[in-house]
Amino acid sequence: MRDTIPDHGLQLRSLVTPEGRLELSLARVPTPSPGPDEVLIRVEATPINPSDIGLLFGAADMATAVQGGSAAQPVITAQVPAALMRAMAGRAGQSMPVGNEGAGTVVAAGTSPAAQALLGRRVAGLGGAMYAQYRCLPVAQCLALPEGASAAEGASCFVNPLTALGMVETMKREGHTALAHTAAASNLGQMLNRICLQDGIGLVNIVRKPEQAALLRAAGARQVVDSSAPDFLPALTDALAATGATLAFDAIGGGKLAGQILACMEAAINRQATDYSRYGSSVHKQVYLYGGLDTGPTEFSRSFGMSWGMGGWLLFPFLQKIGPAGAQALKQRVAAELKTTFASHYTQVVSLAGALQLDAIRAYGQRSTGHKFLIDPTLDAR
Numbered sequence: 001m002r003d004t005i006p007d008h009g010l011q012l013r014s015l016v017t018p019e020g021r022l023e024l025s026l027a028r029v030p031t032p033s034p035g036p037d038e039v040l041i042r043v044e045a046t047p048i049n050p051s052d053i054g055l056l057f058g059a060a061d062m063a064t065a066v067q068g069g070s071a072a073q074p075v076i077t078a079q080v081p082a083a084l085m086r087a088m089a090g091r092a093g094q095s096m097p098v099g100n101e102g103a104g105t106v107v108a109a110g111t112s113p114a115a116q117a118l119l120g121r122r123v124a125g126l127g128g129a130m131y132a133q134y135r136c137l138p139v140a141q142c143l144a145l146p147e148g149a150s151a152a153e154g155a156s157c158f159v160n161p162l163t164a165l166g167m168v169e170t171m172k173r174e175g176h177t178a179l180a181h182t183a184a185a186s187n188l189g190q191m192l193n194r195i196c197l198q199d200g201i202g203l204v205n206i207v208r209k210p211e212q213a214a215l216l217r218a219a220g221a222r223q224v225v226d227s228s229a230p231d232f233l234p235a236l237t238d239a240l241a242a243t244g245a246t247l248a249f250d251a252i253g254g255g256k257l258a259g260q261i262l263a264c265m266e267a268a269i270n271r272q273a274t275d276y277s278r279y280g281s282s283v284h285k286q287v288y289l290y291g292g293l294d295t296g297p298t299e300f301s302r303s304f305g306m307s308w309g310m311g312g313w314l315l316f317p318f319l320q321k322i323g324p325a326g327a328q329a330l331k332q333r334v335a336a337e338l339k340t341t342f343a344s345h346y347t348q349v350v351s352l353a354g355a356l357q358l359d360a361i362r363a364y365g366q367r368s369t370g371h372k373f374l375i376d377p378t379l380d381a382r
Contacts, residue, residue: 009133022060032136044151046102059084099130103154156344176247178202183251185212202243241268251291259300266304280305288313351379
């Protein structure tokens with residue numbers, strides 16, 4: 001099968017130059033040969049997730065983006081503000097491949113039985129550099145898709161599904177019984193809502209627009225609060241009291257929301273208090289920041305006692321923490337419920353070259369709910 005595979009393929013690259021310029025382009029790279037326990041995937045679908053956009057754009061001001069190159073080999077350039085170049089120092093001068101996850105067909109396999117078993121199968125892969133026509137990955141970083149599943153259906157079966165399941169698993173391991181989630185109308189948020197409904201877990205869905213609240217309620221969500229509403233804080237306190245949620249995952253990051261969640265948790269807990277304590281309730285309240293839709297400072301006033309925590313949470317360190325067996329159990333649930341609980345929806349499919357068009361960048365760069373892009377590298381001429 002190897003002789004049908006081209007010697008080179010396209011790969012999307014992101015470069016921040018030492019002079020402070022972002023360059024996005026397509027590179028022609030050698031098609032790798034799989035090692036004994038690896039497979040070569042012809043990538044047929046790979047999503048543009050918010051985590052991908054962070055690496056793709058870096059700290060560049062995309063309002064300064066300029067289109068260049070040709071239709072088949074586009075080049076996007078943009079300026080990185082001088083004040084932000086210090087944060088880019090670790091990647092300056094490095095042409096970096098992009099794309100956390102994707103799916104496609106295994107067209108070559110190593111000699112191990114596990115690798116050979118995937119030859120000709122459609123698989124999902126997690127391992128970076130997925131915005132490419134071909135990607136070589138270890139078998140352990142692949143998931144065989146169910147019979148009849150398309151590459152588009154399997155393309156997003158790692159980052160969002162495992163993040164949603166990881167949130168629930170974190171809740172269980174840390175002794176909480178319910179949770180809250182911001183940016184709850186996102187693809188990830190809708191998955192988390194379906195998991196919690198299916199598993200009987202209390203969930204407070206926090207959104208930023210009335211239409212997002214309506215979308216979640218139509219999907220069966222029981223507790224939905226809109227941060228743009230004038231009664232947001234009392235409504236959030238009511239929802240937290242109803243569910244008993246003492247854990248939250250915040251995709252916003254900046255601003256006052258994380259602190260407001262902690263304050264409302266404390267207010268909900270104190271509705272049941274019988275004794276006053278100047279140190280606040282003894283119930284531990286935790287907010288994890290896992291995103292940065294607001295890149296400004298995280299602000300909060302300590303109005304929630306002394307039993308609280310605020311920190312960061314990322315999927316890959318979590319998977320390392322629970323170990324291979326724990327991670328595999330989560331992956332198997334994703335595979336079993338790929339077309340139901342973990343279904344993703346896309347508003348536009350583009351080629352690798354199509355992802356480097358200014359109109360597309362303006363659309364997916366907004367990271368707005370309901371505008372998820374999928375790249376299909378097979379659409380690019382080889």
